[in-house]
Amino acid sequence: MTIGIKDVAKAAGVSPATVSRVLGNGPVSSDLREKVEAAIRSTGYRPNLSARRLRSQHSRTIGLVVSDIRNPFFTALSRAVEDAAYQAEMRVILCNTDENPAREAMYLRLMQEERITGLIYAPTRTTAERLERMSFDFPVVLVDRAGPPGAHDSVVIDNQEAARRLVAHLVAEGHGRIGGLFGKTSSTALERHQGYVAAMTERGLTPEARFVAPNAEAAAEEVGRWLGEADHPRAFLTSNGLLLLGVVKAARARGLAIPGDIAMAGFDNDIWTELVGPGLTVIEQPVAEIGRTAMQLLFERLDHPDMAPRKVVLSGRLIERGSVGARRVA
């Protein structure tokens, strides 16, 4: 049916082995190579990657397992990973876990069955805790969520430090009471929560934290309730861009001015943050660099399997806009 390497060999008058060598840039005399290339063109031959992978034992495939590609952080991460893979002539299999451990387990199993070359992985919190005890047949690089230094390479930002910086900034702008809104599923959100609590406590301030599903709707709903309470904070800090958007939404719904009536700051310099309200003050994460670094660690690990695990900690950058300090209002 479909044209195979034998058909090409016959058309070129050589052995299948020679065709294979031409495809793999092996040692072939130039006249045979030309004949084979002509035969490939005339037959319209396309190699069968399943066969090649089975025989060569190399899948040239990167697995990417994240919670939800619609989270702009992971959208950008996936592009960085895909670009690096494209350059290395490898493919990417993208998996969304939706923070659902069952779905995650199913995808990890798939990764094994695909015999992937390596995995870039943002584990759910439940799984992150058991990661030490799990073993994979391929190297794993954790991104965004690493926990304590462990068995795997990882690339993260210093979440505690970044959250503290956000608190410091809000306090410097005159806010003593700061409500914290955090995603309840990721270890990243938890670390940011810890940084927030520590920074508040150090200053003798009282942390007021709430946890929600990591999307704008859940955040808007929770903050809507919060703002309905008699005595609510006038400033909010969130653990990601989607939650920040939720705060804006809730503020709007109640007709509150930003930052006059209500101030806010959070994580992720998403494309819209500059344009919502007076501009939102955020910690920008070097997302593309995280992706590139993860791929680099993966390649280095493949070359040196016995190297000790490395944890790369990048740092966020505070971008001050109008949503915190009254001075900065447009």
Place this chain on the structure above:
Amino acid sequence: MTIGIKDVAKAAGVSPATVSRVLGNGPVSSDLREKVEAAIRSTGYRPNLSARRLRSQHSRTIGLVVSDIRNPFFTALSRAVEDAAYQAEMRVILCNTDENPAREAMYLRLMQEERITGLIYAPTRTTAERLERMSFDFPVVLVDRAGPPGAHDSVVIDNQEAARRLVAHLVAEGHGRIGGLFGKTSSTALERHQGYVAAMTERGLTPEARFVAPNAEAAAEEVGRWLGEADHPRAFLTSNGLLLLGVVKAARARGLAIPGDIAMAGFDNDIWTELVGPGLTVIEQPVAEIGRTAMQLLFERLDHPDMAPRKVVLSGRLIERGSVGARRVA
């Protein structure tokens, strides 16, 4: 090295064929089935998908080729496709072309080499024109960009009609002069441009269209220049959400009030549109439905290869917010 079906067979005291039948839910007596399942558990056996695909001639793989996953339309589309694939126990290979025909050609070749089951595909304009003459070994469903009814199934919205609706709305709100900003790479943007031109002309108005790379930065730059010209439009229409964001950015940079100084409307009910400025008036596309429908057409095509190609045209929905009519200003 890695455990194969033979090892499991040995451990269970059966033939490899029986193990294979257990894995594939073939006819096996319940006592043998139990033995095999125990052996699978004790050995930690994981099937090798490359081998299975090679032998069975089924890849159970959907290809998804779009311009850029960072475009929220394609982000949402990819989730819908992935969810449908997950339910059908298939995997998805995601490819970003960046509107680059060379990269696109490389990925289409990859799709052949992967022997994918079917392709969900948003072609670049250059390639869309040659699509009739190209042949694939798998069914293709075009999404977002279809051109004239042709050889492949497709799912689109009526772009011309939607663009006309946007013009009608802007005119009804008192705008006679409307600048149009369109992506220069996709056929979709072109169709929206045609609708815009037609609707303007019918009303005796003069179309003023410009074309840019389909991202917010390029749009902001172009509109920035436009607003710097002595005699510029006071209302803008854009062919997607990113371009609309660019218009907002340019307006902000010049300190223009929306919609007082400058009005705007466009496509895509992206998450932020509600929160930028006074809220942006947009045509919402049923993205998830587009993705689901595409997968459904694909499955039906696999069942009935000889059915005539079908074109499903969904329609957009106008969401009126504050960026057009002065009456609606917050």
Place this chain on the structure above:
DNA sequence: CTGAAAGCGCTTACAG
């Protein structure tokens, strides 16, 4: 540099 042969890990007619 080149070819004949073996084999990657499965599935699937074919017999029984």
Place this chain on the structure above:
DNA sequence: CTGAAAGCGCTTACAG
């Protein structure tokens, strides 16, 4: 229901 055998389409030692 079960097993022995063939073979999916490649790559890669092994000889020459």
